[in-house]
Amino acid sequence: MHKLNLLPLFFFLAAGTAKTSSQLIDSSTPEVADCRARPWVRAPDLTPGHVLQGDVKVRLDGLCPDVEKLVLGLRFKERAFLRVLQPGMQRPRPVSECPFSGPLRGVLCPDIGVVNDTELEIWEDRLLNDTVWTIYEEERIAFEVKHVLKQPQYSDAGQISELIQEFGLLIPNTNYPPGLDYINSFSVGGDGNDVVDVQSIYEYFTEVHFGNGTVQEIQAGFTSFIPAYPSVDGASEVVNTTAKKSKSPLYGDQNGNDPMRSNFTVEVTLPPKRTFVQGFDQDVNIVVHRTGLANRAEVELFIDIQDLRVQTLESELFEMYGKAGNESGVNLRYHLRAEFDRDLFGAWNTDHILSQRSKVKFPTPSEDEIANSVVISTSSEPISLPLHVDDQAIPDFATYYQRLKSQLLLVLNLREEVLEEIDPDEDDWVPRSKGYVMDGKPFLSRHDRFDVDISVVSQPSPYLSDITPVHYLSEDARTPVFVDESAINGLLAESTVQRDSMAPLAQPRMCERKGGTEVSSGYYPEGSFPIYVGWTWSKKLNKDQKKNREAHRNPLLVQS
Secondary structure, eight states: OOOOEEOOOOOOOOSOOOOOTTOOOOTTSHHHHTEEEEEEEEOOOBOTTOEEEEEEEEEEEEOOTTEEEEEEEEEEEEEEEEEEEOTTOOOOOOSOOOOEESTTHHHHOTTSOOOOHHHHHHHHHHHTOTTTEEEEEEEEEEEEEEEEOOOOOBOTTSOEEEEEEEEEEEOOSEEOOOOBOOTTOOEEOOTTSOEEEEEEEEEEEEEEEETTSOEEEEEEEEEOBOOOOOOOOSOOEEEEEEOEEOOOGGGSOTTOOOTTOOEEEEEEEESGGGEEETTOEEEEEEEEEEEEEOOOEEEEEEEEEEOOEEOEEOOGGGGGGTOTTOOOEEOOOOOBOOTTOOOTTGGGOOOOBOOEEEEEOOOOOOHHHHHTTOEEEEEOOOEEEEEEBOTTSOOOEEOSSOEEOEEEEEEEEEEEOOSSOOOGGGGGGSOGGGOEEETTEEEEEEEEEEEEEEEEEOOOOTTOOSSOOEETTSTTOBOOEEEOGGGHHHHHHSOHHHHHHHSOBOOOEEEEEOSSOOOSSTTSOTTOOOOBHHHHHHHHHHHHHHHHHHHHHOHHHHHO
């Protein structure tokens, strides 16, 4: 294992295209220039211990008489992009005031307007100027497997018709990282700042081999991986956490106006090992403890969960650039990529839990305690809230470059209790530091939050065996392997150990880019997003199911 170094991470996407070191594309030869290849793959997501079936279509347009063979491949690669301002250099000012980076910038900042192309070009050149920045990119290819497709058939005109072929893929009992949706994700920051960008992709590709030795590689889409987790048993876990007071002008005086001088702690009872399962309802029990001056008060408790990942960079290369030791948890709006994903517009919802809200009831202090401003300690009545974790919540996982973790976010808002309702118009004459009116009651400038580390795991896999999956960074990790589609049923009948013996041991390799070839766009460049093959696979299944329903209702219709 590499040494762990915690670093801030900003999700930064800009226009551009990244090519892997394995791409050998030479369009200067007639064979490549006159032959245009386009591949598609439809396949379910990967999961440990499974043997899946997918299909691939390759269309070759133009004159392609010298094609010797077509190859289907699958690889998993991770990359880390680092851009750090050099000492003594002035940080460039962005040409756009939009605080968001990535392909969603135009939607999130519609009022910014169109940026002058010349200004934008100068800005982007300055972002990759090695006299201003220290720039480094590193890539780790965890596995790359290939499968030779059937020999294509030529048409009379010397062209090749479409090739459609099914394939099988054996996935060993090895846990690889979950596939994240970088396309519909965003974060605040990136432009003009120090950047440490981590991405990964499970990428299908095809190779067109020509007679002169030229090999053309074309991306055929990307897939996802759903890690398997053992079942969690045991007793519930109790966590005590202290409030982190917010000092935002939104909630009153920046110094925090709280005449009750309250100190809060929250006692949270969580499921065993603090583990939440995607798609399930699980109860969270809460007791709020308060110490402060006796007063009549209402406390509202808002509970929510967010994907707050502590990004842990494990590569020692970052120590060379003075970034070691910086610790930061960055709230990136990532989604899990799954084959039955919601539609594109539904994926905008980045809240992966159904938020719950409840009032916290404390014992009423005596009139003497209130009149004499006595400091008291009280505990609220227990609160039980059922929480439903969305099936798109990111499961916990430690990757080569980062750790994916979740936190439960609880928010406390204090509101003073008054005997008479206040006319909202009267608040115009009250300084904001004294509190503002909400629903006819003055709202105190107290907004506390509590963060509780939790674990989120995937739903139980139907292919999970009694043997715990091996982590992909382990020396015993194995890689997927293509198999004949006719052997899938027989392989599924074999044991996990027997199937694993067919999968080769992982032999990851490292690649780095120097000398101005670094790119910040990563694997998902704006304007040329790869196809997610889980979507096309779902369309295929839906179409097949519709045909089966029609055949069941009217078998003569199918026979005709």
